[in-house]
Amino acid sequence: MTRYGLIGKPLSHSFSQRYFNDKFKREGLRDHRYDLFELDDIAQLPQLFDDAPDLRGLNVTVPFKQSVIPYLHEVDALSAAVGAVNTIRIVDGRLTGHNTDVEGFRRTLLPMLHGAKPRALVLGSGGASRAVAYVLKESGIKFRVVSRERSRGDMTYDLLEPIVVDVCRLIINTTPLGMHPETKALPPLPYDAIGSHHTLIDLVYNPAQTAFLREGSLRGAATANGLHMLHAQADASWSLWNS
């Protein structure tokens, strides 16, 4: 058996297992499977490798994309620059960290911008936020990271005056707020400052329309959820595992 999987907590929202197992079925890879490994703490990772020696690759999700790095033998140049890992390649017991969220987000963002470079707000400062920031920087888009803690971002939510939201026409939610099963939660923004010139992207894809995207849609904003990114980052992980 050739095994792959996802580590994180919680994992009940994730579509990754279905995506990969459907792919293995379609491609006749009967000896391949993809499992969910919910870990309470990243310190449980070495035990997972002892228990599952046939693992060939892992995806990493909330909240371990940064804390997993010390457990790896090496990280590639991109994940070192981003400071987060969402894909681990395992060859002869050696663990290498990669970041395919960058490619996934790039494929979501660029077709929505049509060459424009709007000022942006990135909500949240975790692992996915770093991949988003990397793509915004390489695209020449000016942005600010909004965090609950001043020390982790450029500003806190209470400083988000309507004028700031009005000027920042691209808003990206990288927090888990609104993710299944807490579907009523949404980032605390002055939503009335959002209008038809805005583009809202939510990295959450379950549910398909989060409360954040609904508020934008109601006011005429263009919106996208994280499903396209999920598929693009999964395909990029698969290419890495087979390279």
Ligand SMILES: NC(=O)c1ccc[n+]([C@@H]2O[C@H](COP(=O)([O-])OP(=O)(O)OC[C@H]3O[C@@H](n4cnc5c(N)ncnc54)[C@H](OP(=O)(O)O)[C@@H]3O)[C@@H](O)[C@H]2O)c1
């Ligand atoms: N579609 C995709 O392919 C894709 C890819 C990556 C991630 N995601 C989704 O993106 C989300 C974040 O993933 P991640 O790996 O970056 O997680 P993470 O490393 O835990 O970071 C999430 C960040 O969100 C903020 N946050 C957490 N709880 C919050 C709360 N209750 N209220 C306000 N802010 C909160 C925190 O930033 P502050 O402490 O600075 O506020 C935290 O650092 C998850 O829902 C994940 O499923 C989707």
